[in-house]
Amino acid sequence: MKSFVKGMVIQMSERKNILSPSILAADFAVLGEQIKEAAAAGAEYLHIDVMDGVFVPSISFGMPVVRTIRKTTNMVFDVHLMIVGPERYVKEFAQCGADSITFHLEAAEDAEDLIGQIHSLGCKAGMSIKPQTPVEAVRKYLKNLDMLLVMTVEPGFGGQKYIPESTERIRQARQMAQELNPRLDIQVDGGITKENLRMVLDAGANVIVAGSAVFKGNITQNIHDLTAQF
Ligand code: DX5
Numbered sequence: 001m002k003s004f005v006k007g008m009v010i011q012m013s014e015r016k017n018i019l020s021p022s023i024l025a026a027d028f029a030v031l032g033e034q035i036k037e038a039a040a041a042g043a044e045y046l047h048i049d050v051m052d053g054v055f056v057p058s059i060s061f062g063m064p065v066v067r068t069i070r071k072t073t074n075m076v077f078d079v080h081l082m083i084v085g086p087e088r089y090v091k092e093f094a095q096c097g098a099d100s101i102t103f104h105l106e107a108a109e110d111a112e113d114l115i116g117q118i119h120s121l122g123c124k125a126g127m128s129i130k131p132q133t134p135v136e137a138v139r140k141y142l143k144n145l146d147m148l149l150v151m152t153v154e155p156g157f158g159g160q161k162y163i164p165e166s167t168e169r170i171r172q173a174r175q176m177a178q179e180l181n182p183r184l185d186i187q188v189d190g191g192i193t194k195e196n197l198r199m200v201l202d203a204g205a206n207v208i209v210a211g212s213a214v215f216k217g218n219i220t221q222n223i224h225d226l227t228a229q230f
């Protein structure tokens with residue numbers, strides 16, 4: 001993308017900003033319709049939160065839901081596994097229609113090997129870190145990853161408040177990516193709103209998860225308000 005400022009051409013980053021609505025905040029009684037509305041309004045990814053009641057306190061949904069909604073849309077399925085032993089399930093999620101699979105560093109037995117497994121299934125590989133995990137812990141995996149998810153709340157529930165210290169962590173992650181893997185997507189997840197979106201984009205995030213900010217109220221309007229800031 002090029003932009004013209006005072007007669008000078010400034011080469012901006014080639015990074016694309018993407019919205020990934022989290023269906024955790026959707027109305028499950030009309031899930032298919034809400035997904036279609038999100039796609040029509042311009043959301044490219046769909047964020048699918050899988051929780052096992054062990055890695056996080058809550059239980060959400062699993063393979064049957066992913067398989068069913070796969071029939072309703074061509075959106076990119078961005079599956080966020082908040083489960084222990086993620087290596088046990090990546091194959092099944094890939095078969096159910098995941099395009100990108102993100103696991104937690106804190107939950108993986110052998111993260112390097114798991115990244116390889118996800119790639120061999122034909123999916124993009126993402127790694128996520130909880131707010132207390134040092135960003136530095138991902139350094140050795142960065143070059144092999146497609147996406148790093150910097151959690152901006154404690155994983156487990158939708159509708160929480162953004163943790164302010166996250167902004168510095170996003171900046172740190174982007175800086176590390178600049179050195180080691182400039183094409184890395186940096187995703188943020190938790191408490192993202194119209195009000196703090198600009199801040200996380202400026203810090204270096206480019207894949208934006210939003211649950212409540214998309215599905216509470218008018219979905220189309222919410223998506224337009226968010227993507228207008230991209
Ligand atoms: C939290 C999940 C999030 C959640 C985000 O553990 O990973 O994806 O759905 O919801 P909001 O945007 O409402 O904070």
Ligand code: ZN
Binds near residue numbers: 047
């Ligand atoms: Zn998530």
